[in-house]
Amino acid sequence: MKYIVLLGDGMSDEALDVLGGKTPLQVANTPNMDLMARRGTLGMAHTVPEGYPPGSDVANLSMFGYDPSLCYTGRSPLEAASIGVELASDDVAFRINLVHLKEEEGKITMGDYSSGHISTAEGAELVTELQKQLGDENFSFHPGVSYRHLLVWHHGKEKLQLTPPHDISGQEINDFLPKGDGADDLIDLMNSSQMIFSRHPQYQQRAGQGKTPANSIWPWGQGKAPAMETFQAKFGLSGAVISAVDLIKGIGVYAGLDIVNVPGATGYVDTNWSGKAQAALDALKEKDFVFLHVEAPDEASHSGNLADKIKAIELFDALVVGPVLEGLKGLGPYRVLCAPDHPTPIRLKTHTADAVPFVIYAGEETDKTVAGYDEVSAAASGVVVEKGFRLMEMLLER
Secondary structure (H helix, E strand, O other), rough: OOEEEEEEOOOOOOHHHHHHOOOOHHOOOOOOHHHHHHHHHEEEOOOOOOOOOOHHHHHHHHHHHOOOHHHOOOHHHHHHHOOOOOOOOEEEEEEEEEEEEEEEEEEEEEEEEOOOOOOOHHHHHHHHHHHHOOOOOEEEEEEEEEEEEEEEEEEOOOOOOOOOOOHHOOOOHHHHEEEOOOOOHHHHHHHHHHHHHHHHHHHHHHHHHHOOOOEEEEEEEEEOOOOOOOHHHOOOOEEEEOOHHHHHHHHHHHHOOOOOOOOOOOOOOOOOOOHHHHHHHHHOOOOOOOEEEEEEHHHHHHOOHHHHHHHHHHHHHHHHHHHHHHHOOOOOOOEEEEEEOOOOOOOOOOOOOOEEEEEEOOOOOOOOOOOOOHHHHHHHHOOOOOOOOOHHHHOOOO
């Protein structure tokens, strides 16, 4: 038996007036996910336990089959693992976004949480400069992907109140600056980064090209290294992870899964969709399980770009779901779980803890009376999984 999770990050949404009271999933052309919905087990799942932030870290731990209440320590330790940074027991990891802060009417606002989705090479150039000028026995800076990078505070503080920058797009930042024990140290690093970036040649280069330059770091998602049993120990299966996102790769590292890097995987609508699908099928020739993650719907949602969100959903269906379903036919019996990790409503430009639609499909050929794969049809099924990490047990029939 082969098992695969097809995860469209942030696909689910709310009904929108501009779409005639429908959601992006309802409007998007998704014949392959619709087929699974008509023939498989359709329902809704709560992937974010009560009292936890609705982040991709918590939600994807659930989607991997891990109970966040037992192993969640923060987002950044997972991202650290994905780029090979080992944390000592008293190290605290922080995600640092390369952001663009905007001054308007005497106020500083979060202009762009991604600095125009800065390239990985450009981001690494800036983070390397931060390490050169600010790195010491207390702080170290490590390049990641695009705007997503890592700060490690050795013997650091973790009881801090930090805000994800994508939660405050367009808002004044003063109320969201770091708070708590150690906040002044982080604010000092932010201020220093602003001086370094403003003098860096890249700032004028990107501005001259009409691109959004990074002018500050923004720390968040802190935590210490978690303790997780491997996927093999937990479920008795070998497996692999395919994603452009460090967080997802990091969960895979802690779960003892192979990380498959696909050339051209960007985390946005220009990603190598077909390459990811083929990589998943190739991995399943050797492995029992694959977790295939695409970030593009979530990124479009954070940007408030409805057209790109619908486009991302349709590309996911056409270039990932369809080819994977076709390819699985030659690999013997299979079971597929398709779902988002959490909703990312266009209206809010950030995540919510609401339930998400899921479908589990094992090649059934009998159609049921279901409109398709979307939030409304899934809710109408009456199937509700209260603890999202149980979805993996459903997929594996445990």
